[in-house]
Amino acid sequence: MSEEKTITEEEAHTNPLLAMAVQPDSELKNYLVEYVGNKLGPENEEVTVNMIAEVLAVDFPEFVCICGRELPPRLSIRIR
Numbered sequence: 001m002s003e004e005k006t007i008t009e010e011e012a013h014t015n016p017l018l019a020m021a022v023q024p025d026s027e028l029k030n031y032l033v034e035y036v037g038n039k040l041g042p043e044n045e046e047v048t049v050n051m052i053a054e055v056l057a058v059d060f061p062e063f064v065c066i067c068g069r070e071l072p073p074r075l076s077i078r079i080r
Contacts, residue, residue: 018050 024030033047036055057064
């Protein structure tokens with residue numbers, strides 16, 4: 001029999017993508033990294049996806065709200 005792994009509720013809701021540092025490899029990403037970095041002033045000067053999401057939630061909640069819902073097919077984002 002296979003052994004079942006038990007995880008905590010926190011682990012079930014943790015998304016490893018949120019902890020990723022954002023590489024400013026496009027004009028938009030560069031803008032977001034600069035904006036969030038200036039706003040939060042992280043000690044290590046690294047801006048994570050979570051930091052950007054938190055700042056957007058405060059500064060542009062309408063955008064975050066719509067992103068939380070399923071995007072219509074014509075607006076679907078292709079992830080490379």
